[in-house]
Amino acid sequence: MLNIILCGAPGSGKGTQSGFIVEKYGLQHLSTGDVLRAEIASGSELGKKIDDLISKGNLVPDDLMYGVIENYIASLPADCKGTIFDGYPRTVAQAEALTSLLAKYHMDAIMIDLLVDEQLLIQRLIERGKVSGRADDNLNTIRHRIAVYHNQTEPIAHYYLHHGNYCPVNGNHSVEDVFLQIERILDK
Numbered sequence: 400m401l402n403i404i405l406c407g408a409p410g411s412g413k414g415t416q417s418g419f420i421v422e423k424y425g426l427q428h429l430s431t432g433d434v435l436r437a438e439i440a441s442g443s444e445l446g447k448k449i450d451d452l453i454s455k456g457n458l459v460p461d462d463l464m465y466g467v468i469e470n471y472i473a474s475l476p477a478d479c480k481g482t483i484f485d486g487y488p489r490t491v492a493q494a495e496a497l498t499s500l501l502a503k504y505h506m507d508a509i510m511i512d513l514l515v516d517e518q519l520l521i522q523r524l525i526e527r528g529k530v531s532g533r534a535d536d537n538l539n540t541i542r543h544r545i546a547v548y549h550n551q552t553e554p555i556a557h558y559y560l561h562h563g564n565y566c567p568v569n570g571n572h573s574v575e576d577v578f579l580q581i582e583r584i585l586d587k
C-alpha cells in the first residue's frame with residue numbers, strides 16, 4: 400500500500416498534484432480542506448464554526464480533524480491501493496496522531512513536501528481567487544494562511560525528516576515538472 404502525505408503551503412499545488420497522482424497510481428484522495436468545505440456547505444452548526452475559522456485563515460482544532468481522519472482510515476476498503484493525505488497533518492500533534500493511526504492498521508506513509516517561494520504562492524492564490532469563490536483566497540487571508548503555515552505546519556518537516564520518510568520537492572516549476580519529481584520519488 401502506498402500512502403502519501405502531501406504537504407506544502409497554501410497554493411503550493413497539493414490539490415493539483417493529487418489529481419495527477421490519483422490518475423497515474425489509482426490512490427484514494429483525502430483533502431481535509433474539501434471535507435471541511437463540504438461541512439460548511441451542509442449548513443450545519445459545526446459547519447458555521449468551521450467557516451468562521453477557515454474564512455479567517457486559521458486551522459480547525461486538532462481533535463476535530465482527528466475524528467475526520469480516524470473515520471476515514473477505519474472505513475478504507477480492503478482493496479485500497481493507498482491514500483493521498485492532502486492537507487493533513489498540519490501540526491506536529493496531527494503528525495503524531497496520523498503515525499499512530501496508520502500503525503494501528505499496519506500502514507505507514509511517505510511525506511512529500513512541496514516547497515514554493517512565498518511570492519509565487521501569493522500570485523497563484525490571488526489568481527485563483529478571481530474564480531474560486533473561496534472566502535480565504537484574498538490577500539489579507541492568504542498572508543495569514545502563509546504565516547499559520549510557517550508557525551504551525553512547517554515544523555512537521557523536521558518530524559518526518561527525523562522519521563526518515565521526508566521527500567522534498569521543488570514546487571516552483573511547472574505543474575508537469577513538479578509531477579515528474581513526484582513520479583521519480585514514487586517509482587523508486
Ligand code: AP5
Nearest residue numbers: 409410411412413414415431432457459486523527573574
Ligand atoms: P486547504 O483546502 O487544504 O487549503 P490550503 O492548504 O490553503 O491549500 P490550497 O487549496 O489553497 O492550495 P493547494 O496547495 O492545494 O494548491 P492548488 O493545487 O489548489 O485548507 C483550507 C483550510 O481548511 C485551511 O486554511 C484550514 O483552515 C482548514 N484545514 C484543512 N486541513 C486542515 C487540517 N489538517 N487541520 C486544521 N485545519 C485544516 O493550487 C493553487 C493554485 O495554483 C491553482 O490555481 C493551481 O492551478 C495553481 N498551481 C498549482 N501548481 C502550479 C504550478 N506548478 N505552476 C503554476 N500554477 C500552479
